[in-house]
Structures are given as C-alpha cells and as structure tokens.
Amino acid sequence: MNILVVDDERDVQTLFEQRFRKEIRSNELTFAFAFSGEEALAYLNQHDHGSVLILSDINMPGMSGLELLDRIKKNYAVPPPKVMMITAYGDAENFNTAKSLGADDFLTKPVDFATLKDKLKTIES
Amino acid sequence: MLLQTILVIILLLNLRKETKGKNGLQQWDKLIITAICISAALFVLHNVFLPVGGLLIMLSYGVTAAVIYTVYTNTLFTSGRALLNAFWPLFVLNFIEDVITIIDKPFYKSWRNYIEGAELLALVWMIAMLIINNKQKKALEKERLINEEKEKEYRITEHLKAQLEIQVQERTTEITKQKEELQKTLHELESTQSQLIHAEKMASLGELTAGIAHEIQNPLNFVNNFSEINGELLEEMKVAIENQDYEEVKALISDITENEKKINLHGKRADSIVKGMLQHSRTSTGQKELTDINALCDECMRLSYHGLRAKDKTFNAGFETKFDEQLSKINVLPQEIGRVILNLCNNAFYATNAKKKTAGNDYKPTVTIKTAAADNGVEIRVHDNGSGIPQQIIDKIFQPFFTTKPTGQGTGLGLSMSYDIITKAHNGTLQVESQENIGTTFIINLPY
Numbered sequence: 301m302n303i304l305v306v307d308d309e310r311d312v313q314t315l316f317e318q319r320f321r322k323e324i325r326s327n328e329l330t331f332a333f334a335f336s337g338e339e340a341l342a343y344l345n346q347h348d349h350g351s352v353l354i355l356s357d358i359n360m361p362g363m364s365g366l367e368l369l370d371r372i373k374k375n376y377a378v379p380p381p382k383v384m385m386i387t388a389y390g391d392a393e394n395f396n397t398a399k400s401l402g403a404d405d406f407l408t409k410p411v412d413f414a415t416l417k418d419k420l421k422t423i424e425s
Numbered sequence: 426m427l428l429q430t431i432l433v434i435i436l437l438l439n440l441r442k443e444t445k446g447k448n449g450l451q452q453w454d455k456l457i458i459t460a461i462c463i464s465a466a467l468f469v470l471h472n473v474f475l476p477v478g479g480l481l482i483m484l485s486y487g488v489t490a491a492v493i494y495t496v497y498t499n500t501l502f503t504s505g506r507a508l509l510n511a512f513w514p515l516f517v518l519n520f521i522e523d524v525i526t527i528i529d530k531p532f533y534k535s536w537r538n539y540i541e542g543a544e545l546l547a548l549v550w551m552i553a554m555l556i557i558n559n560k561q562k563k564a565l566e567k568e569r570l571i572n573e574e575k576e577k578e579y580r581i582t583e584h585l586k587a588q589l590e591i592q593v594q595e596r597t598t599e600i601t602k603q604k605e606e607l608q609k610t611l612h613e614l615e616s617t618q619s620q621l622i623h624a625e626k627m628a629s630l631g632e633l634t635a636g637i638a639h640e641i642q643n644p645l646n647f648v649n650n651f652s653e654i655n656g657e658l659l660e661e662m663k664v665a666i667e668n669q670d671y672e673e674v675k676a677l678i679s680d681i682t683e684n685e686k687k688i689n690l691h692g693k694r695a696d697s698i699v700k701g702m703l704q705h706s707r708t709s710t711g712q713k714e715l716t717d718i719n720a721l722c723d724e725c726m727r728l729s730y731h732g733l734r735a736k737d738k739t740f741n742a743g744f745e746t747k748f749d750e751q752l753s754k755i756n757v758l759p760q761e762i763g764r765v766i767l768n769l770c771n772n773a774f775y776a777t778n779a780k781k782k783t784a785g786n787d788y789k790p791t792v793t794i795k796t797a798a799a800d801n802g803v804e805i806r807v808h809d810n811g812s813g814i815p816q817q818i819i820d821k822i823f824q825p826f827f828t829t830k831p832t833g834q835g836t837g838l839g840l841s842m843s844y845d846i847i848t849k850a851h852n853g854t855l856q857v858e859s860q861e862n863i864g865t866t867f868i869i870n871l872p873y
Contacts, residue, residue, distance in 0.1 A: 311647055311687055318654045318684065359734060362743035362789070388642075410646040 301424060302347075304332045306340040306356040306368065307386075319413045329420070337363025341371060344381075352381045353423065355407075358394050366397055373402040382423065386411060429519045430468040432512045433489050437461045440496070440505050453501070464488055482523055489516065507561070511554030514547035625838040626764075640698050640731055644691035651684040651691075658684070697724065713756040718803050718871075719748040722794050725763050729770035730792075733778075742777045742790035749797045755873055757851060762871070765843040765855075769807040769867045770794065772839070776811025776865060802853070802872040813861040822857065847871070 305316055313333045323329040332347075334340035337360060344352070354372065358365035365385060373380050384405040385398045395406060407416060437460050444454040467488070471481045493516075496505040522540055525533045533540070658681050665673040697720075726744055733740050770792060777790030795806040814822060821827045823844040828837035847855040851871055859865040 309643055309647075311691070314683070314687060315647065315650050315654075318658075318680065319650070359731075361730060361741070364741045367741075409642065410649065413650070 301328070301420070302330050302332065302352045303420075304334060304340060304343060304352055304354045306334045306337065306354065306360070306365065308335055308357065308360045310335060336360060337365065337368035340368055344372070344376065353420075354381055354383045355386065356383065357386045358391075358398065359388065366394065366401060369398060369401045369403055384419070429489060429516060430464050430471070430485055432515060433485075433492055434461055434464045434468075436492060436496075436505060436508055436512065437464065439508055440492075440502050443501055443504060450501075460488060460492065479527065482527075486520070486523075507558045508555075511551045511558060514550050515544065518544050518547050621836060621838055622842065625836045625842060628836060637698060637728060637732075638735070640727055641695050644695040644698075647691040648688050648695070651688045655681050655684050655688075698728075711758070713758055715754040716757050716759045716762070717752075717754050718757075718762075718796055718805065719746075719750070719752055721759060721763055722746065722748070722766055722796060722805060725766040726770050726792070726794050729767050729774060733771065733774050737778075740774070740778050742774055742781075742792055744774075745791060745793040747793060747795040752796055752798055752803060755803055755871060757871060758846075761846045761850060765846050765869065766794070766805065766807070768839040768843050769869075773807055773809035773811065773865070773867075776809045776813070778811070780810075780812040780862070799870055802870060805869040805871070806866055807869075808864060808866040810864040813863055813865055814857070814859040815861055819857065819859060823855075 305312060313331075316331055316333075317324065320329055320331065324331065332343060334343050337356075340354070340356065341363075356365045356368055369383050369385065372383055380402070382404040383402070384407060385394075385403045386407045386409055387395050387398065388409050398406070405419060407419075437457050441454065441457045441461075444450040444457060447454075464485070467481055467485050471485070474481075493509065496502045496509055518540065522533070522544075525536070525540075658677050662674055662677045662681075665671075665677060723746055726746060730742070730744055773792040774790075777792060781788060781790050789810075791810050793806075793808045795808065797804045797806075818827075818829070823840050825841040826837035827841070830837075844855050847853045847869055853869060853871040856868045856870075857865065858868070
C-alpha cells in the first residue's frame, strides 16, 4: 500500500521510515512524503493514486490540511483516496470540520504508532 | 504799654494756630481766647480810662509774663519762641519805659528821645526778626511738605509692597498647588504607562502561549518517538549480536546514532523555545547580548504563526524565511528585539488575514521575513502581501494608542513600543513601506 504523509516537519520522514522500517523492508508499505498541502497535490497529480492513503497534518502553513482534504475529496472523485487526518489533542472544531469534509479516519497528536499500525492493517484487510 | 498789648495779642493769635480745632487741646484754646479777650479789654480800657493806668499796666504785665512763661515752659508752643525773640527788646524797653514813667516822670521826659530811639531800633529788630522768622518758617514749611510728600510716597510704596507680597504669596501658593497636582498627574501617568506596557506584554504573551504549546509539542513528540525507536533498535541489536550478524549491528548503530542526533536536536529546539518564552515574559535586564538574528527571527515568526493559528482556527497563511546565512551576530537586547519582530509578524499575518476575507481563492497570503547585512549593521525586513496601510494613516501608525483594530482587541501600543525599542534602545531605524492591497514591508535597521 502506498502512503503519502503530509506534514511540514521534515523529520517526520525519518520518524516514519524508522517506525515502519520492517514494513518498508518487507515491501508491505511504501511511503512518500510531502511537506506542504501544495506539494501533496503536486504528488497526487503526478502519481497514480489508486492505492494511496493520505495521512495529513491539519496545522500547516500555507495550504492547511483541511483545505487539502477538501480538494482531494472534490477533485479525485472516483474513488477518492482515503484520507486520515492528524488533529491536535482536544481540537474538536478541526475534528468536526474534517469529518464534514469527508475525512475517513483520525489520529490525534502525538501519533501513537501502535494504533496507526492497527488501523493500517484494518484498511488493508 | 499800647504796643506791648498788641504784640501779646499777635503772639496769642499765633499760638492759637497750634490749638485751634485740635482734639484734646480745647482747654488750651479756651485759655488763649480768654487771654486774647483780656488783652483786648486791657487795650481798650487803657485808651479810654487812662487815669487807672497803673493797675491796667500791672494787669497787662501779668498777662504778658504768663504768656511768656507758657511759651518757654510748654513744648506745645515752641513755635511761639521765635516770635517772642523778635518781641523781646520791645517788651523790655516798654517795661523800662513804663517803670521809669511811674517812678520818675521828669527823668523819663529827659531820656525820652533816647528811649524812643531805642524803641525804634527794637522795632527794626522786630521787623527784621519777623522777616527772618517768616523766611525760616516758609523754608521749614517747604521742607515739612517735602518730607510729608516723601512720607506719603513711602507709605504708598510700603502699602504697595505689602500688597505685592500678599499677591506673591497667593501666587506662590497657587503655583505650588498646581505643581503638586501636576506631579501627581505625572506620577499617575507614569504608573498608567507602565501598566499599559505590562498589559501589552501580557497580551502578546497570551497570544504566544498557544503558539508555544504547539511549538513545544512537536519537538517533544520527536524526542519521545525517536527515543522509543532507539529502544526497539537496541533490542534488535541484541538479537543481531547473538546471531553474530555484525553487518546488521553496524547498520543499527548508524541508525541509533542518527536518531540520537534527532533527539538531541529536538530537545534543544524545545529548550530554546522555552528560553525564548521566558525571555519574552521577564522584564528586560537591560543587558545587550550577542544574538543570532536569524534564529531570533525564525523563532518569532513561528511563535507568531502558531499563536495566531491557535487563536483563530480559520486563520492560515504561508510564511517564508530568507535568511542571510553569513550574517554575523550583533549586540542587542534579544527579548526586546524579539518582541518587535513578533509584533511585526503578528501585524503582517493580521493584514494577510484581512485581505483573505475579501480577495478571491487565488490569493495566497504570505509573510516573508528576510535578513541581510547592511552597510553598518543588520537589516530585517518583514513583508506581507496583505491589505496594506492607507496613505492617510501611515504617519500615525507609530503613535501610541493608534490602532485600527476594534476596541479591546489591540492596545495600540505594539508599534509605538517597537519604534521606541529600535530607535531609542538600539539607535536603529524602523521604516515602513506600504501600498494598499499590495502589501506592507517593515524595515528594521540595527547598527553593530
């Protein structure tokens, strides 16, 4: 499964690569990284998004996660890629907005990788 | 005898000037009038009833002696003495003449010519004395008048002086009161100013708190995550060592080292944020420190961005940093400069947010912070592509309490305090360039 991680923190790439090193090594998962909403859209335009899961932070400078979510859900209609939003703890407002915009799932910051792995397994099966 | 009575009357009339119509001297006045009447009566009687002349003459001398005595003993009539001096020779001659007439009339007759000659001389003496007296009197009178005038002037001056002194006293009291009131007002204003500055600091600190929470949360997440990963990697290494797979061990060591660096990096990041926050909240020590302007700008920009994000969920904007990496550190008050940059960033984001509400979807709100070496120091530019500042208010933006924000949302002190910090505390300049609907740039120049 292809996963596109969108976050403005560059070290997120290292973190995910380390956390999922076994899965990456065994080719269970492949990761791509975008460091802004704009980069994420550019990536989606260039790549086949059939099996893409997008994992996006909401709080980013420039295009926010919510705006990205909105565009993905509108522009890639059939079938839109699954989008999992990362919200700050206790941020009900963003949570609800993301839900109404069609977010498929949520993670709260700080990301609990055990939970994330479980969720990925459920999606895969 | 004839002449003498007339002279006494003249003398009495003269003396009366001292007593006439004066309070407390009514008795003297009456006495003088009585003496005048007696003398007049004697004079008439003497001329009409000559035969009883002897008694009349005695009476006349009695009156004369009484008058002379009074003039010489009573200080009230000292003015009469001069007159008396003029009359003395005549009185004496008269007396001698009368005595001789009574004692020895034939002798008188044979000496008459001499006596009359002497009398003439005495008369001349009297006239001369009277003229001199009169002159002296006039001179005295003149002097007296001058003195009186002087006295009057002196009294007027004294009076004026006293009045002036009272006025001066009143004015002094008034001015002292005013001074005290002004001092009180000044004191109140000073304390209000420090309260306002404190309020402004607290307001920006409040905005910061949310930004700081976000800024600290991210590095802490990294620290926790990489630390956990290292734990897992060490477990794997144990297995690799047991399997004697040293290639794997080497790879793991390299990963662990990398992660360790990340932990360290993010730990320091959190540390500097906390320090920045502390710097922002504490009062300035007034000590300038060698400061990395790029790092300060980066930190403030992030704090501003996340602070605004946390306050207003709909807010969003891009931010760019264009730093001159060769920039040398300069001596500044870091927390003060930090406040200025933070304030400028907040304003810049606010301006882009304002424009976003009216502009179309194509509008990309962006705030750029740029540093560069200038001729004599460092230049910091905070640029936004926001709503811009209208020309009619651009001159007022550095004035205290000037704000375009709704009441209660801005203290109007941000830019005026920033201006003071840059110009007064650092001898730098703070300039603004703005075009409506295109954007605004604030340019800070800090000398080395």
